[in-house]
Amino acid sequence: MKILILGAGQVGSSVAAALSVEDQNDITVVDRDLTRLRELTEKLDIRTVTGHASLPSVLEQAGLDEAELLVAVTSSDEVNIIACQIAAQRQDPPTRVARLREQEYLALARQGLGGEPAVTAAISPEELVCRHVERLIATPGALQVLDFAGGRAQLVAVRALRGGALVGHEIRELRHHLPQGMDVRVAAIFRGGKAIKPEGITVIEAGDEVFFLAPHGAIKAMMGELRSADNRSTKRIFISGGGGIGRRLAKSLERRYSVKILERSRDRARTIAEDLIGTIVLVGDCADEDLLREENIDQTDVYCALTNDDEANILSAMLAKRLGCPRVVALINRASYAELVEGSTIDIAISPQSVTLSALLSHIREGAPERVYSLRRGAAEAIEVVVRGDRRTSRVIGRELDELDLPHSATIGGIVRGDALMIAHHDVVIEPGDHVILFVNDKRDLPAVIDLFKEVDWL
Structure with missing residues (x-):
């Protein structure tokens, strides 16, 4: 597939790295920063073009006419929209995926400026991160x-x-601990940063990062088996940073929780207060120890540091933890920082790039998995594939899971059939319409996994 990526920032570089492992992809990256492009070519087997990504001449030089997929992830919404609009006017337009921050641009991009809509799919990083944090708040300990x-x-x-x-204890003992009829599958284990393929005799150790697949109703019971009991419910949320993510999160949470939001700018705080109904808006520095004490941070259930400054987020989250907040979350853009602090004083380090990359991959993976999630900062992926076709056009329909020719690094966690989640036992037979959920520890095996589930017309 011929892929054109606009923007060599953290997200663009991550997309290029994720897709370049697939030999059939021919990738070109466009950016104005020559240094960034040189760094990319040193690491990846790709082509680069230096220039402004919304100029028709630069897009033509980059091979827009031959491109099958355009991924616009520059730092400018306007550049991303214009580039997609130019591509949409081609005689055979490519699939166009754009990252857009402004909500008004999202609607504009989908409508287009007449004729073909500007984008095939639009990704909003703020919306994605907000939903990600919401799920973490709703699942204490995750x-x-x-x-x-x-x-x-x-x-x-x-x-x-x-x-x-x-x-x-061994994983196979799990069924004796959970209520009868509740089935849960351990899909992957990371120990000391290295992946361990889970088997029945695998012993779970303290400190292991365990990925398990379960229906929503079984999550709490399973987490109780892996962690000491903590019956404290989440009621009070403190958010530092009134930018796009913090403001959106507060608005989403304020009807269900007691929410406070801290913003350094007095003018921005006033605007936020006018927009939010049940949220207490404070003005101050997130690293002000006296302020956090006055606001009873020790009685807060979750502290979310969501400013646009990595260092401020790290320091304020560590301070909140030291002052007695049981669970702290920090938004961290630099991967090296996130890996350094997560699991120590800071409970969860959220990478906006990783969250955005997962959403982008769901739209641009060849073979069109329904969902793609980047795990462990890009080291592995979890994918959802919908089985299509029949016995004549599918390599998997009618076969037991044990019969599938999966790479060693791939594990099937479960199958959603209708409204039910079926845990992946060896004798389960795959049927048309099944949603198969897989964990792939080595991204180099992804093309083989996706190819196995493709519908073909020659079997």
């Missing part, structure tokens, strides 16, 4: 909560703690 099949199944990441009932 490091990541991912929805599949319209929410009928969830993949949850949790750190196993000493004192958890299943810690120190």
Whole structure:
């Protein structure tokens, strides 16, 4: 597939890296920053073009006429929309995916400026991060909560703690701990940063990062098996940063929780206060220890540091933790920072790039998986594939899971059939319309996994 990526920032570079491992992809990246492009070509086998991504001459030089997919992820919404609009006017327009921050642009992009809509799919980072944080707040103790099949199944990441009932025991003992009829599948385990393929005899150790697949109703019971009991409910949320993400999150949460939001700019705080109904809006510095004490941070259930400054988020989250807040979340753009602090003083480090990348991959993966999630900062992926076709046109329909020719790094966590989640036992037979949820530990195996589930016309 010929792919044209506009923007060599963190998201553009991540998309290029994720797609370049697939040999059939021919990738060109456009950016005005020559240094960024040189760094990319040193790491990846791609072509680069230096120039302004919305200029027709630059797009032509980059091979727009031959491109099958255009991914517009520059830092400018306007550039992304214009580039997609130019591509839409081509005789054979490519699929066009754009990252857009402004809500008004999202509607404009979908409507187009006459004729073909400017974009095929629009991604809003603020909206994605907001939903991601909401799921984490609703699932205390979770490091990541991912929805599949319209929410009928969830993949949850949790750190196993000493004192958890299943810690120190084999995975196959899990069924004896859960209520009768409740089926849960451990899809992956990371220990010391390295992946361990889960088997029945695998022993879960304290500190393991465990990914398990379960229906929504089984999440709480499973987390109780991996962590010591904590019956504290979430009622009070404190948000630092009144930017797009913080403001949107407060508005979404204020009807269900007691919410406070702290903003440094007095003018912005006044605007936020006019927009929010039940949220207390404060003016001040998120690293002000006296202010956090006065606002009873020790009685807050979740502290979310969501400013646009990584260092401020890290310091304020660490301070909130030291002052007694049981759970702190920090928005961190730099991957090296996130890996350094997560799991220590800071409970969860959220990478906007990783969240955005997951949404982009769902739209641009060849083979069109329904969902693609980037895990462990891009080291692995979880995908949802809808099985289409019949026995004549599918390599998987009518076969038991044990019969599938999956790469060693791929694990099937479960199958959603109708409204029910079926845990992936070896003798389950795949049927048309099944939503198959897989965990792929080595991204180099993704093309083989997706190819296995493609509908073909020659079998």
